[in-house]
Amino acid sequence: MSNRKPIWHDSHVLALARSQGISDPEEAIKSLCKTLIDETGSCGPPIKPEILASFRGVDAIRRVPMKEAGRLIPVRDGFEIEVNSSHTAEKQNFSINHEVCHTFFAEFSSRQTKTDWETGVFNAELEEEFLCDVGASALLFDPRWFRPAAINLGVASKSVFELSGQFTGSLEAITRALCDLDLWPCAVVFWEESIKPKQSHLIFQNALPGLEDVKDNLSRLRVKLSWHSPSFKGVHYFPKHKSALEDGLVVSCLSSHTATAGYELVDSPCQRLWMDSVYVPYRKDGNLCPRVMTVATLSEKPQHHAL
Ligand SMILES: [Zn+2]
Numbered sequence: 001m002s003n004r005k006p007i008w009h010d011s012h013v014l015a016l017a018r019s020q021g022i023s024d025p026e027e028a029i030k031s032l033c034k035t036l037i038d039e040t041g042s043c044g045p046p047i048k049p050e051i052l053a054s055f056r057g058v059d060a061i062r063r064v065p066m067k068e069a070g071r072l073i074p075v076r077d078g079f080e081i082e083v084n085s086s087h088t089a090e091k092q093n094f095s096i097n098h099e100v101c102h103t104f105f106a107e108f109s110s111r112q113t114k115t116d117w118e119t120g121v122f123n124a125e126l127e128e129e130f131l132c133d134v135g136a137s138a139l140l141f142d143p144r145w146f147r148p149a150a151i152n153l154g155v156a157s158k159s160v161f162e163l164s165g166q167f168t169g170s171l172e173a174i175t176r177a178l179c180d181l182d183l184w185p186c187a188v189v190f191w192e193e194s195i196k197p198k199q200s201h202l203i204f205q206n207a208l209p210g211l212e213d214v215k216d217n218l219s220r221l222r223v224k225l226s227w228h229s230p231s232f233k234g235v236h237y238f239p240k241h242k243s244a245l246e247d248g249l250v251v252s253c254l255s256s257h258t259a260t261a262g263y264e265l266v267d268s269p270c271q272r273l274w275m276d277s278v279y280v281p282y283r284k285d286g287n288l289c290p291r292v293m294t295v296a297t298l299s300e301k302p303q304h305h306a307l
Pocket of ligand 1: 102114115129132143269
């Protein structure tokens, strides 16, 4: 993982790692996930979260209206899971797998309801939450099948859609798993129109006469989320809130709703990258949110790692 924790403190996390005879908790949770998949007899994607959950003593999965992403509820002989019914099916899959991973920790702590406002944020400060995200990814994208599928498809935006279909994962989760594999130097960037956080106070002045255009002038297509393969990070990094090149291919993709691809010069540091962009809007609270996903690589046809 790109933001691997060097030191672990949580006693439950350390106990889980010890139980597996593995010093690195991240490797321990991945090992538990691999064993769980094997127990279900799965022989390839998609690996249904409902089946994985049933093998962990989850009696019921309820898709309900809720503000949170998911919840694991201990019951007399096992668990129940509630997941946010307004999320996409792919996001729900990740959240269910996240809750399934909490059942591993339940063996080392008191059985309390776990409520997750968010899943998939990989917050390294919250060790159990981080590891449940790592586990959710490992359950959805078992490298025994994900790695060869990714190599076969190559690094491109159309590959992301193909992998999403095969592995029933969201674009965000698929692209993170793809970058973590580090098959090629690549980055995946999700762009949305926004203003810089430090300029947000200026929006309040927007209502003043003569300042109606302030928001429009400050709003740019900016990095909302980005994943980088370890081998890409040494070349270039897309920080959050970085704006897309004005009149560039990414902006063109947003305005035309049409896929764009070509070389583009990016700065800080200056680098010539192949930018493969697609328009991928999503819905939030019923509203359509425009968004662009870019797969950035060093060349049009990245070299494969040794297979
Ligand atoms: Zn959680």
